[in-house]
Every structure is written in structure tokens, then in C-alpha cells.
Amino acid sequence: MTQGSGEIIRTADGMPLGLSLQRTLLRSRLRALMLVIPLLAFLTVTFVLPILDMLYRSVDNRIVASVLPQTTVAIQAWDSKSTELPDEPVFEALVLDIQAAHEQKTLGRVGRRLNYEKPGMSSLFRKTGRHAKRITEAPFKEQLLSVDKRWHDTSVWRLIHRESGALTGSYFLASSDLRLDDQGEIALQPEPRRIYVSLFYRTLWMSLLITVLCLILGYPISYLLASLPARTSNLLMILVLLPFWTSLLVRTTSWIALLQTQGVLNDLLVFIGLIPDDARLQMIYNKIGTIVAMTHILLPFMILPLYSVMKTIPASYMQAARSLGASPFTAFVRVYMPNTVPGIGAGCILVFILAIGYYITPALVGGRTGTFISNFIAVHISETLNWGLAAALGVILLALVLVLYLVYDKIVGVNNMKLG
């Protein structure tokens, strides 16, 4: 801020002008910051921190070490590669831990946690908890082995050994259809249990398809809205907004009434003789149902940004192109369309990001082939209570969206986007 040549300009109190300006600017920035501090604090407490806490659960593994503190220490002395069972001190530590945990009612947690990795652990810990209080003196090993034969299985001990750290990668492995096998090597899940990779893939391509469909359907409507005289276009706009304001559940259920095999559309097709009565089309509870219902529900999110951008394109552009000899098609493609790119970008991003996390519509009309990854996140949050796995799936979904956003930025440019 200083002058290139000559002496430094100073303010009345002798301070260099540049410094003074900087201070003033800083002060006004601070004032601005003060104004948004309540909002920032609110967002941090109610939004950022809970999300970070939830994301941390995808690697959090404190449960084993906190419920079985002595065992997790003692078992470090055991060679997890060996085919021998651990020695007496480890058994003693486990028995004492289980007795304490049974007393404090925390044993169920560790059983459930380990059961995610190995079926049967839940009942093993529950059963051992009931019997462990009878074991009061050495030899702990023999007595514990007699409680349940599964304690003879070294893979159980390897599992405890493996999951005794404070962090775990097993949720992320599970959400990529991988697992750690008994030797601790990363392996594919057995074929009948692989679901998440194909679900992510399905969520992605169906969301993309829904976005494209919204664009194809929304573009002409927006064009119509933007080019018609205000009276007609306002009326049409209401037709766009009415469903937008209608409850999501109502719209989803209406699609069920329309598309089901005994529904309106099938009845109509049978009535006009296009299909026989015994071969009604299955248009809902599958991918078609999800795609149709979600395209309809998300369409306004495409139309509104497109419309607001198209509204700003002066009609004279097209007239100028025509007067310079372009055919209507060329004028549209070379002049009008490039001007709508910011609206296309905004609409596509909006629809795609909403679609990829959509939950209730796929749950209701998706049947067995049209559900999304979000439906499984919901199952793990509210039914199986496996929040670690739900968090890992959520992190992967978030990462996928971010990667796609960056790709989009590279190709189209985010600054090009216009939301209205």
C-alpha cells in the first residue's frame, strides 16, 4: 500500500496510510465476523460437531478396550499368529473383565460389537457372563473352556486381539464388502454377503439417470415458462410449484396408486386393450418405481434454477443470431444453450446431490431392486444400532459426492453455477 517512489503518505496522526487502511479494514472485518458469530456458533454446536462425532464413529473402537481393560492388555503378550490358545493370565484377565462387565451390565455391548465381526459372539459373551461369576479361583483357563466350547477357537481370541485398539478399520472394510479373515488378511466377503459396493454403484447410476431425466423434462418446461407472456407463465409456474409444496409422502403414495398392478395406469392400459388383464405391468416396487417417483419429486429443483437463468437471457440474442443468418436450431444450440449452462449446472448439482442421499421414496416404492444406500444407513442407525457401519457408509457416500463435485468443477466449473 505504500507509494512506489518518494516518501510514505501518512495520516493526520502520523501513521502510514497503508497500515491505517489495513487496520480499518481489519476492524470492519472483525465487526462483520462478530455479526455472524452467533450463526457460526449455532452451526458448530448443532451441525458441525454432531456430524464430526458421527463420522468419528466409523473408526471408533473404544468399546472393547473399555469393557475388557485387563484382557486387551494381557492379550498383547499372545502371538496372534499361533495356533495355541493364550495362556492362563489372559484367561484370568478375561474372566475378571467379564465378571466386572456383567456386574455393570456393559458386557452386552462388547458382545454386540464383536458379533459384527463374527456371528455368535453375542451369545458367547452373554452365556459366559451368566456362568463367569462361579469362577472364583485358578485355573481360569480350564473353567472358562468348559463354559463354552467356542473359547477353544483361536479365531475368537484373534478377534479380541485384533479389536483391542482404540481405532478400527473394520467398519470401512465391511462397507466395501471386505473383511479381515482369521489370519488378519484383508479378504473379500463371501459372495452371498456382498451388498454395499453394488448398492453404491446402483445409487450412483440411478441418481445420475434421475438427474438426466429431470434435465430432459425440465429444460423445455423452463424454456416455456421463461418465454411465455407473464400471465400464462405464472399459471404454469403454479403447476410447477403446487407439487413442490405438496408433502413428499403424499406424492410418493400417489405414484403407488397410479403405478401399481391394480393401479390407474394398468387399468387404463387393460381397458384400451394394450395389455391383457393377466399380464399387467410391474411398474412399482422396483427400479422403475424409484426412478419415476424421484424424477417427479425432484423436477422442481431442476426447473427453478433453469427458469431463473433463462429469464435473464435477452430475447435479442436469438434475434441477433437469426438476423446474422443462423437457422433456428443453430441459434438455439450456439447462442441460447451456452447461456443456460449456469442453470443446467445448478439444477444438475441440486438434483444429483438430493437424489444420492434420498431415503423415503426409495424405501416406499423401491421394492427389492430400487433401494439406495441411504436406506441401509437408516437400517443400521435405527434397527441394528450398528452406528459404526452406518457412519462408515455415510463417510464413503460423502467422499463420493465430494469427488464427483470436484470432477464437475474440473469439467464445468463451479463458479459457472447460478442458483437464481
Place this chain on the structure above:
Amino acid sequence: MLSPDKTAVYNDYPKCRAVITGCQSLQVSASDDKESAKGDIHMKHLIQAAAAAFSMALLAGNGHAIDLTIVSWGGAYTASQQKAYHDPYMAENPGVRIINDDSGAEGLAKVRAQVESGNVTWDIVDMVAADAITACDEGLIEEIDPDIWLAPAPDGTPASEDFFAGTLTPGGTNCFIPQIVYSTTFGYRTDAFQGRQPSTIADVFDPETFPGKRALQKAPINNLEWALIADGVPGDEVYEVLSTPEGVDRAFAKLDTIKDQVIWWSEGAQPPQLLADGEVVIASAYNGRLFSAIAEKNQPIAMLWDWQAFDLDGWVVPKGVKDLEAVKAYMRFATDTQRLADQAKYISYGPARHSSAPLVGKHAELGIDMKPHMPTDAKNNKTVLQFDYVWWADYRAELDERFNAWLAK
């Protein structure tokens, strides 16, 4: 458990709110006084008035001294609880106000969130037994001593013996107070088949004799058991067979035979709707929902009770509720013999006490005898699948994945 002094603090909470409203009106009058510019007198007035308002609040506080937030499933089910438990309890205890919260479907997840964050706003939660086992395992809900918490039967039988055997301790846990026995069973459209009507579980898995779509719950639970029974496994050996990989394969192979014919439901309201719409001809559903479709809405649906899967629904109490004594008092009332029998006037779920069964009477509005519609009725429970919670706790994660992978193929 709350220490007594802590309980006292919490007890005062609703009264404090009354004081706050009192204080607000005081401040208004105080600002009017400002004109007189007598600060100390003004202060004195304020304190006097506050004290007066406080004692007023203490007296008036009896109006709603205690709020109990009770979480249940909404719809007809909550309505039956309102009429059988909440309304009579509030009539007897004018100081208690019961607030219904219909988030039963998220009960487990929200109880965990509340207990982990130390901000428990729910007092009593209605849960199915399997969820109660999970919550109890995780240490999220209070343990219950039935003979202290619950009223004995009218003849003096202690609660621990009056409730059906094992229902107070599902899966070896002791946090659950059962209210009802419900069953997941089948309904079929009476106009769908000529001649013989479906009557056994094997008929459900026989699309040749009984053509048409079926609706099944989108979960491995019950479906795997039924598939095995339909495939000829005796009912009491189902879980033994399912514990082997070959048994699981066999169950899925049986489900394969009708896979193309199945619409999968996830909400309890769906299967009666699918039946009513004619979208499916046979559907698994909760028996109370089927009853309401048949008896209250006169749909052409009939029950198929063969191998109905018994399950329990009941109360749990999150750890760290504000007023455990108030919760206990309500619980003792709402789970006594008469109250459980009363609920059956409004919905066709069986009361979980032996002593309630003879008291089950007629539907409160329709006037029909409820006994033949109960899953526990002798005509209906000839074959019953006793749901094995402990087994499912072990295998749920694995079979859920396998089931969903199977569905997606």
C-alpha cells in the same frame, strides 16, 4: 438411579416454569412502578411478589406437577393405549399429564442418542422385545424387578408368575415389561381362489395351487423360519437347522421358489393395504392390522394363523429419566391385570398376563367378541413359531446382509 435430593430438584422443575411465567408478569408491573423511582421499595415489592407467585405456583402446580412423555407407535395402537391406560391414569392422578410421542419406529436409535448425550427427554418407550434386548445389552434402559415394579394379579399371584413365562426376561435380559403378545401371521384375499382356500404355511410357498403375488416383510426374520417349515422342517427344530450353513441355504432355496411372486413390505401399514388393493393375494402382516382391515374396514380378507410368529411388545424406561418414581407409579397402574385386558377392547393383541385373558371382552366400538381374534386363542395358536431372540442376536447382522444380497439378485 437418582439420588433422593436430585429427584427433588427434578420434581421442582415444572413448578419452576410456573414461577418463570409468574416472574414475567411481575416484571411488567415492575416496569410500571419505575415511574415512582423508588428503587429499593421496588425491589422489595419484587421479592414479595415473587414469593407470592412462587407459593401460588406451588399450589397451582398440582395441576400439572408431572409430565410423562410416552413414546409409542402412533395410529390405532397409541389410541388403544390412550383409552386403556393413559386416560384412566390421568383421571385418577390429576397431577400427571401424559404426552404422546409417536416416534416408536425410531425408539431404539433415539433412546441411545438421548442416553449417550445425557439428555433424556423420554420417560417410557414402547418397544418390541428384540429392540429391548439390544437396548438392555447396551445398558441404555433401566433394569426392572417385576415384583417390586408391577402389580400382582387380583388373586395375589406375583407379577413374575402372572406374566407369560419368559416374557419378562426375553433373551435373558431384565429390562422389559411386556404389554401384548402380537403375532406376525398371514392374511389372504377370500375372493382370490376358487375351491380350497390357503390354510397352511406350505400353501403360502405353493404358487401353483395358489397363484398370485405375496407380500412378505423385507427382512430375513420370520421368513427364513417359515421357509424351512414349509420345506418340511419341524417347527421346534427350525433354529437348529438355521444354525448350519446348509440350513440357511435350504431356507433361501425355498424362498427362491416364490421370489418372483413377492412384494416386500417394510411398514406395518403396507400389507393390509396391498391386500385391500388386490395387489397381492397373500400377505404376512401384524395380526392387529389384519384384524382392523377385516373387522373395522370390512375387506375381503381372512386370517391364516398357521405357524404365526409370536412376538412381544412392551415398555422400557430409558436410563436417567427425570422422575423414576412417577414412571414406576404409572407402570404399576398401566400393566395391571385390568388395564392389559382393557387394551384388548380396542385392538386385537393379546394381553401378556395370564390373569388378563379371562377378562378380555368385546370390542369397544364394534361390540364383537375379541377372543377369537386374539393370537393367543386356542383355535389360532395350534402351531406357533416361538421367535428366538438370542439366536437372532447372533445371526442378525450376517443374515441381514445375506438376505439383502439375495434380494438384489
